[in-house]
Amino acid sequence: MIYHIEKTILLILAISLVLLLAGCVASKEKTSTGIVVTSPEVAEIIAELGGLDQIIARTQYCDYPQEMLEIESIGDFSSIDIERVIDLKPQIIFVAAFEQQEFYDKLQPFGIEVVKIHSNSLEAYYDNITLIAEKLGLSANSERLITKFKENIDDLTLPANRPKVYFEISSNLGTVSDNSFIGDLIIKAGGLNIFGDIKQDFFIAKNEDLVKANPDVIIALSQVSREEIVQRRGWNNITAVQKGNIYTVDDINIDTVMRTIPRSTQALQKFNQWFLNHDKK
Amino acid sequence: MTKNNRVSISLGLGVLFIAVSFLYLNYKVPSMEILQAIRLPRFILTLITGMVLASVGNIYQMLLNNPLAEPYILGTSSGSALFSITAYIMGFTYLMPLFGFLGAVLAMTLVWFIAKTGSGINTVKLILSGIIVSMICSAVISLYIYLFPNQITIIMGTLMGSLNHVFTNLEWYIFLGLVALSLLLLTYLYFLSNSLNIISTGDITAHSLGVDTAKIRKQIFIITSLLIAIVTSYAGIIGFVGLIIPHIVRMICGDNLRNNYFITMLIGGTFLLLCDFLAFHISPFGELPVGIITTLIGSIFFISILRKRN
CATH class of the missing domain: 3.40.50.1980 (Nitrogenase molybdenum iron protein domain)
Incomplete structure (x- = not known):
């Protein structure tokens, strides 16, 4: 190994030089307001x-x-x-x-x-x-x-028969309660969140509870497709699945739901439409 | 331990297993539909996971001559976790188990490749390669957490282990096939237990008794990796079961793998069922990660046994 030592030292010096030069790169000009x-x-x-x-x-x-x-x-x-x-x-x-x-x-x-x-x-x-x-x-x-x-919000026509809603954020059945912005959107659009009364804003739901609650509408923004939801074991008797009231990322601009922004009114209107139509199928 | 004792312990454990299974399946009397479509799949997943983790842990502790060996020590689980998380991030939620399986097999191949020496594999090198492959995978998983903070629930779910996998119909039939395969592999491992008993006394003795250590190690390595690949791809990484259950069993039944093999499997399955039952019902709304319960209950139990033996 000894005979490589000069080469190694040269290499180290060269790298150091490059690093030193890199350190001299000036930052962009400064702004002072905004x-x-x-x-x-x-x-x-x-x-x-x-x-x-x-x-x-x-x-x-x-x-x-x-x-x-x-x-x-x-x-x-x-x-x-x-x-x-x-x-x-x-x-x-x-x-x-x-x-x-x-x-x-x-x-x-x-x-x-x-x-x-x-x-x-x-x-x-x-x-x-x-x-x-x-x-x-x-x-x-x-x-x-x-x-x-x-x-x-005031302009929305609320459904006479408020549908039970399951809202899925992640495919391991991550969902929200009424103590969240999305929870509020569901209420204002005329839906009833099946996990609404839980204290935490976000949590992982139990599959059994979900099937027992029997939602009328499923909104799944968890990257899963409608087909996968229909295929889930034990879900075939859920009203939403039987009536085809399943909505995924293909049906809505996900930013309007997941972000709390003026455009969220678009999500509100979509939800409202879905909730109004839930028993018309 | 005498044969009589072993039989009575096995009987006792069998009764315990039946009781726990009954509790698990019938608690709060679910409807037939929920029982059959949701609880039963979870029951089978939990049972097979517990059985595999405990047996593989037991075998690794013998094979590697290391009381700290656990099913995840050879990097398979990290490879599995990494790939299934990758599938999720790329948007293929449906393919998570498949990717997990591929990841485990890849990690296994990599570990094998690093640890391979001329004639066979060296145990120390095997453990080191496993740890290195684990570290690489963990680094990439950390990078994912950093880059995709909003995907954290799925990433943590895989890392902490959870038995709440939502099966689609197709997935369920594939899974049943894999369970059958796992049972076959577990049985096959039982027939290797005599050779393993001999290997644990040292390579020189084993050779002199006519055991081809290199071949047996290779077989065991591949079979156990497949088993771990199957369970981690559905359940994620559940700590503790594979580390402590074998110790508990050996304290009760002695070191002979042939005698304690099925008892380990039975206790592993029963223990995980009980832990998952608690994780599922202890909190009124969501579930707790089962890994927390396995560690808490397991360590308290382990400490009490350790104290008694002194």
């Missing part, structure tokens, strides 16, 4: 409030409306380029509450205001719109946005 948004939900609310021009950076999944895509992306949901955020010197950074606690802790010391936004109910969603609008000086627009959402 806001950074990491949560797709908040990004959409801001755009809807008319504050799109204040956003200086976003994350990859902040993809609506179209204009959002022209803004610099600083990472994806869980890996955000903190150095770049500090570099940008934003006035405010909006983060999602639980998942992004880490960024909250890291950015607080730099004098950047970190605002955590998480809407786990319709009421929380309205409150958050007001809060975001206040932070951006757009309070004049918040009332309009909230009223529009409420009007959409």
Whole structure:
């Protein structure tokens, strides 16, 4: 091995040189005002409030409306380029509450205001719109946005016979209760969540309980196809399966359900349509 | 331990097994439809998983001469978990068990390839290769958790192990076929138990007694990996059963694999049924991951046995 030693040392030196040079790459120019948004939900609310021009950076999944895509992306949901955020010197950074606690802790010391936004109910969603609008000086627009959402709810015709609904998030029977935004959407659209009265917002349901509850409508946004649901053992006697009231990701824009955003009214209307039609088949 | 004792213990355990099965299937008296379409499949999955984990754990502890060996030590389960999670992330929920099986077989081949020496396989090298393959798979799974935080429930479900697999009709028939295969393989392993008893005394002795250690090791390695592949692809990674049950059985029935083989299987199955029953009914709404229950109950039981023996 000894006779390779010069080569090895040369190689180490060469690598060190490359690394040193790489360290000299300058960062992009600094901006000093504006806001950074990491949560797709908040990004959409801001755009809807008319504050799109204040956003200086976003994350990859902040993809609506179209204009959002022209803004610099600083990472994806869980890996955000903190150095770049500090570099940008934003006035405010909006983060999602639980998942992004880490960024909250890291950015607080730099004098950047970190605002955590998480809407786990319709009421929380309205409150958050007001809060975001206040932070951006757009309070004049918040009332309009909230009223529009409420009007959409009021305009719905509720089914006389409220269907029992099972809402599937993950294929291991992960579902939601009434203590969640989706739970609220189901209620407002005129459905009865079969797991509505459970305290936790999200949990894994028991197959037996589900079959016993016998839902009239199944909304499965868990990547499973309608055929797979029909094929599940013991599900053939469920009303929703017999009547074909099964809806999957093919039937709805999943963002309008999973995100708490102004576009959620689209999900609300879809749900309402499905619930109205449940016993017409 | 005398033959009489063994027979009475087996009888006792048989009665216990029947009682636990009855409880598992009939608790809160389900309708015939639920019993047949949902509870029975889960019962069979739980039973076969418990049986396989305990027997394979028992065999590995003998084969590798290592009291800490457990069914997952040779990397098969991590390969299985990695591939079934990959299937889920790519959107093929339906294919998760199939991918899991493929992953396990691939991991097994890789471990074999790394551990292979000229004449056969060396035990230490086998354990090391297993651990390395496990680590590679875990690293990629961690990467998935990092990249796809919203898929975390399925990823955690696979890693913590859960017996709530929702079978479609087709899947159910495939699974029944695999259960039959598992039972055959388990029986075949029983006929290797004499050779394994001899191998556990050391290669030199084994050779002098005419046991082809390399061949037996290879056979056992392939068969056990297949068994673990089958159960992990449906149930995920359920810890503890394969590690502790064999120890408990050996404390009661002695070291002879031929004598304790079926008892291990029976206790493994009964134990997991009981744990799954608790995991399922202890909380009023959702289920607890069964791995938590197996570890809690198993370790308390194990400590008490350990103390008594002192």
